[in-house]
Amino acid sequence: MTTKTTTLARHLLRASLLSVSIALAAPAFAQGARIGFVNSDRMLRxxxxxKAAQAKLEQEFSRREKELNDAGNALRAASEKFERDAPTLSESQRSQRQRQLLEQDREFQRKSREFQEDLNARRNEELQAVLDRANRVVKQVAEAEKYDVILQEAVYLNPQLDITDKVIKALNASK
Incomplete structure (x- = not known):
């Protein structure tokens, strides 16, 4: 399956699930159910x-990121120096420097991949912790204000249903 086909299938599945959900919930809505909406992206921003999780990640990974940037700059400088010096080098010197540059590039690529994998893993851990906490707060707000349904995704939303500000305020207040 191509990416476009997969994406289309995913959107169609979401749309059909939303339609079924609405159809099943229709009797409750007819009785005046309370509906709310939380903008997850905005809440995470x-x-x-x-914000604290993001700052923690930046602090945790800033040293490695700086080292990686320095290594990239050193590799770029060494490559530029090789390009300048290549015409005056003997064949064996040129070959040796090319091998050194290739090894330096491989090492840089490896460190870069490891950094990205570590960062993504930690980001996912921190994000999951924030989401778990946010979901508890959403549930508390829903129970306290007697909401029947809280949605996190919608194609269209009446701004009056958006309770994101309440959730952010409660999330900021909870420790």
């Missing part, structure tokens, strides 16, 4: 726990 604006809530203090999400």
């Amino acid at each position: 604006e809530a203090e726990p999400a």
Whole structure:
């Protein structure tokens, strides 16, 4: 299956699930059910726990990122120096420097991959912790204000149903 086909299938599945959900919930809506909506992306950008997690990640990975940037700059400088010096080098010197540059590049690529994998793993851990906490807060807000349904994705939303500000405020207040 191609990426476009997979994406289309995913959107069709979401749309059909949403339709079924609405159809099943229709009797409750007819009785005046309370519906709310939480913008998860906005919550992950604006809530203090999400900002704290991002700051923690930046602090944790800043040293490695700087080292990686320095290594990339050193590799670029060595490559430029080789390009300048190549015409005056003997064949054996040129070959030796090329091998050194290739080895340096391989090492840089390996470190770069490891950094990205480590960063992604830690980001996912921190994000999951924030999401778990946010879901508990959403549930608390829903129970306290007697909401029947809280949605996190919608094609269209009446702004009056958006409770994201309440959730962010409660999430910031909870420790």
